[in-house]
Amino acid sequence: MNSSVGLDNMPNTTVRKSSNRHLELPEHLKTYKGVWVFLEHDQGQVHSVSWELLGEAYKLADKLGSEVAIVALGGPEEPLEQFATEAFGFGANKAYVIHDPVLRGYRNEPFTKGLTDLVSKYRPEILLLGATTMGRDLAGSVATTLSTGLTADCTSLSIDSTSRALAATRPTFGGSLLCTIMTLACRPQMATVRPRVMAMPPVQTGRCGQIIHEQLGMIESDIVTKLLNFITDSKSNQINLPYADVIVSGGKGLKNPENFKLVFNLARVLGGEVGATRPCVQAGWVEAERQVGQTGKTVRPKLYIAAGISGAIQHRVGMESSDVIVAINTDENAPIFDYAHYGIVGDAMQLLPALTQACEDHLAQHKSGHMRVVK
């Protein structure tokens, strides 16, 4: 059946033509300027993703010829001004700060109000948040309250040269496609970005900026959510792949979960974390939190050892920014050797125990002060 006949026969169907879509920025939104980063903090510590985002915000602002600002919300006693000073060192020019008792500990309602009020008053062009549990929760409610566009869990950001819009790229359909999304007719343009996808920016010494204090205007009885207690998940910090300095990862080349223990042994000796490819996670050899790659975690360790990993593109995108990549694979044509810094063609089941033993001996010598100095 011809589809137009089908639609004509449907009495109350409205067909939205693409020409009805608003692709032009309305006049009143053209005054929006500047790139903002929401500063995430917990128990006196700023989440590293906020600094990573500041580095990216600085690059975007440079292309747009605008400035970078941070937003810090928190309780009266929280050191938000100190965070702002740190942010100036990472490239921010301004800091919008709200202290209020109801902002002590994250809750969606007061944080949404604080952030949306600031956006409505100061009109940033772009607003970035970390794709953490908090960032994702907050970004969704802020975007819907402001009726603007949000691209979640981005892996790269740039400025589109023709429209000057934020081009936010993210994996979609389980990582099988990368799509670039632009918010053309609404402001601010919002995006959340995965931790560790962006590099940590260098600190620029001697930079300072302006701190702007605002009021929240919300009282406890306005808020439905009550924070009774904060109980740390005993497992949550056990696997911290994105921020590990050393990662030993295993792939299907290890053949079975028993052999995979060799990966754990080497990671233990090196004081590192254990990563894995998707097939190992799917086979139930290791926890899903250990998956590295497009549909897993993005990592940037100082050392990444890949044992029995072919190096497929979906794995590569999650680890190629590692400082040093060492690959162990029996197949000398495995794609991983195209981007590993050091490659060993050999059987991981033999090499992993040998490497573990060698590292153990070396570290023991180092500790007992009997290191031979090689000149």
Ligand SMILES: Cc1cc2nc3c(=O)[nH]c(=O)nc-3n(C[C@H](O)[C@H](O)[C@H](O)COP(=O)(O)OP(=O)(O)OC[C@H]3O[C@@H](n4cnc5c(N)ncnc54)[C@H](O)[C@@H]3O)c2cc1C
């Ligand atoms: C939409 C989508 C999303 C995906 N997302 C991810 C993701 O996030 N992360 C991810 O890792 N994958 C992901 N994948 C899967 C990815 O395409 C690859 O299939 C996967 O990375 C391969 O895993 P592997 O290297 O462990 O296994 P294989 O490709 O089977 O490679 C095993 C390797 O081990 C080597 N080997 C065999 N025996 C030995 C031995 N004794 N010693 C040493 N080496 C040996 C082999 O030569 C081979 O190179 C995704 C796929 C799709 C379609």
